[in-house]
Amino acid sequence: MSTIRPARWTRHHLDRLVDAEATTAPAIRTAPPRVLPHHDVWDLWPVQETDGSPTVVEGAELWMALSAPAVGHPEDRHDRARLRLLAHADGVWTDLGDVFPDGASLGSREWSGSAVRRPDGTVSVFYTAAGERGEARRTFRQSVVEARPRLTTDGGAARLERHVEHRVLLRSDDHHYLPADESDGGPGRIRAFRDPGWFRDPADGRDHLLVAASVPGRDHFMGAVALARATPDGWDLLPPLLVADGVNHEIERPHVVVHRSRYYLFFSTGRRSFHPPGSAPTGLYGFVAPELAGPYEPLNGSGLVLRNPATRPDQAYAWLVLDDLRVVGFANYLPGDGGEPGRADAAQARARFCGTAAPVLRLTLEGATTITRR
Structure with missing residues (x-):
């Protein structure tokens, strides 16, 4: 792999962001069916x-x-x-139940x-x-962990081996990336070293992990996409592929x-994670390059690939683009009587929260231009 040339996502790019049908998701008007009735x-x-x-077992994709x-x-x-x-x-x-038994994973x-x-x-x-x-007290230390259960079928359904070793693969190194070790915080207010996304580079056949990370900023930490490469002895943590240069502090689910x-x-990010908050929409953003190491340029000039409608700014989140260009995410909050749904009281927030898979979208990619359709 060539030397990494980190892309810098800047205000100059975001100033080119336009409200267009090609980069706006259709409105979710009613809550989609729940994946799990009580969860x-x-x-x-x-x-x-x-x-x-995607892996297919007994005629069904495994998720x-x-x-x-x-x-x-x-x-x-x-x-x-x-x-x-x-x-x-x-x-x-x-x-098909919890992936791991109670108490097996390395985190709380x-x-x-x-x-x-x-x-x-x-x-x-x-x-x-x-x-x-x-x-005894919840903290926000984050580590990238691997468990490797055996996949079997039982009565036509997929099953994962229950008792396996869990190994820490990566922690932020306090060199390229800030440590993600706070004792207090919450979503949107903590440094990141999470969301490992596996990727095998077809150019050399080597496994990589992309990780949502944090790097130093002038007044605050900035969001970044970390890259790690598999070696015979473990994983090498490399310089970032992308840094949100003063414009955003929380990049999530890079892939x-x-x-x-x-x-x-x-990657996905929320409107409250921009500097200043609300200066760009919650959405799926992206960059394109001729090879994994870069150099990367923002898609559609700004990086925006898919946003929520302006009248439904929190309707969905955490999008993932599959190899066949399906786009999956989860349905978040439906619009209500105004105000921030995540800051409403429990009953009001629960009444607006969907907590299930969002309608699948489809992405068209033409060089550095994208179109999203239902």
Whole structure:
């Protein structure tokens, strides 16, 4: 791989952002059907084959997601998040239970990641360990962890081996990236080292992880996309692929899709994470390059690929672009009587929160130009 040339996402790019149909999601007018009747579900991702395509078992795609019981304030779900295994076929979701047994993971909560089925029949489950297992007081230390259970079928349904080793692969190095080790905080207010996205570079066949990270800023930390490369001895943490240069402090769920020999780097971010808050919309953003190391240029001039409608600024989030250019995300808050839904009281927020898969969208990529359609 060539020397990394980090892209800098700047105010100059965001000044080119326009409100256009090609980069605006259709309105979600009513809550979509729930994936799980009694649990909130968000941040979905497929178990991938080594070529990047979704794994199919017994005629159904195998997926994972974050889940938590659908009670209390929706914003508190992050404090109870667990990885859930799901099957999806013909528009129907089937619950296959928690990915790991109680107390098995290395954090007090399990945050987003990715998964890939290996040729030996195991599945590398990469996830974020948030906090520490057994901690008496919740913290926000973040580590990238791998567990590798064996995938089997039982009665026609996929099952993952229950008792396996969990290994820390990466922590922020306090060199390229700020440590993600705060004791206090919450979503949007903490440094990041999370959301590992697995990617195999077709140019050399090597495995990589993209990680949502933080780097120093003038007055605050800035969002970045970290890159790690597999080696015979573990993982090498490399310089960032992208830095949000003073414009955003929380880049989430970074991932790469190769299309027509170009490398498309995608990530999600919220409107409150921009500087100043609200200066750009919640959306899926992206850059494109001729190779994984760069150089990257912003898609559509600004980086914006997909935004929520202006009248529904929080309707969906955490989008993921699949190898066939389907775009999946989760349905977040429906519009209400004004105000910030995440800051409303529990009953009001719960009444507006969807907590399920959003309608699937489809992306067209033509060089550095994109179009999103239902």
